[in-house]
Amino acid sequence: MTTLETSPTHRRLVVLGAGAIGAHLLASAKAAAPRLAIDPDPAVRAGLIEQGIEALAPADARVQPGDVVVIATSASVAARAARDLPPGTPVVCLANGLIPDLDRERGADLAYGVVEFAASCPAPGRAVCTKPGWLTLHDAPAARWLSGVLDPARQRTRLTAHIHDHRHAKLVLNSSLDTVAAVIGGGIGDVFASRPAFDAFRALLAEGLAVARAAGWRLPAVQGTTPRMMARVFGTPILNRIAARAASKQARDIASTLRRELKRGTLGEAEYLGGAIIREGQRLGVPTPAHDRAMRVLRVIAAEGKGGAPHRAGELIAAR
Secondary structure (H helix, E strand, C coil), rough: CEEEEECCCCEEEECCCHHHHHHHHHHHEECCCEEEEEECCCCHHHHHCCCCCCCEEEHHHHHHCCCCCCCCCCHHHHHHHHHHCCCCCCCCCCCCCCCHHHEEEEEEEEHEEEECCEEEEEECCCEEEEEEEEEECCCCCHHHHHHHHHHHCCCEEECCHHHHHHHHHHHHHHHHHHHHHHHHHHHHHHHHHCCHHHHHHHHHHHHHEEEEHHHHHCCCCECCCCCHHHHHHHHHHHHHHHHHHHHHHHCCHHHHCCHHHHHHCCCHHHCCCCHHHHHHHHHCCCCCCHHHHHHHCCCCCCHHCCCHHHHHHHHHHHHC
């Protein structure tokens, strides 16, 4: 994927990584938009081709001048995926977490987006939106083009000049919710269904908010709720169990990317979620013992290669 073709005849939507999010965006593009998926999985490529979407392996793909590339991979491979793109290629990264390697490598070519919807893959290359929501994009040329290419009836988009505020808000939530979901081997809804998992989530969320305050991060709403409001509701004795039951029901179909990565025996995007909170806490002098403990547990689970399990929630809140 290193050759830059000459003389573009059109502008294509090129998606790196056609998992649930990438496949959903490809299916949500307007009919007239040329699309290309780049994915290493032959089953995923076959599923996309059946839908009339061009799909190629990374070794066979060529990015053309004028293409806009959307990185829809895990944060753990986002920088590596972008490394093969020709210089000057406009990139919109939708990966969770903070990815300093990608920031350094792409510079002015890079814009970010925040996924505030959920999708799953009932079959390779085919996506179903399980929880509608915004795709929030940086108000930059490539992201504006992407917003115009997507059919609003299939995927709503909005532009902001403050994308990093939205990224920080999603980070605080992901570093608590996704981490616990991965440790217990369940979905996001399962985090709210048991007391140990719920308590671990609250501890991680409180630490993430402490780091955010010290860093001066503004945290707007993600899927209608700010992290601070979530912490207040879940911290109220009378309301927290009622809110937890409601959250468990609302999030029951939302899967965790980190959980899938751990089951494959890799630490995956944990370093860009909880690891990012730890590094920011160290920089600011804010202790993050719950995140430190969570990263230790995640490393053990990744080394075992079996995935998480419900009983492991206790390891996140032990010896506090």
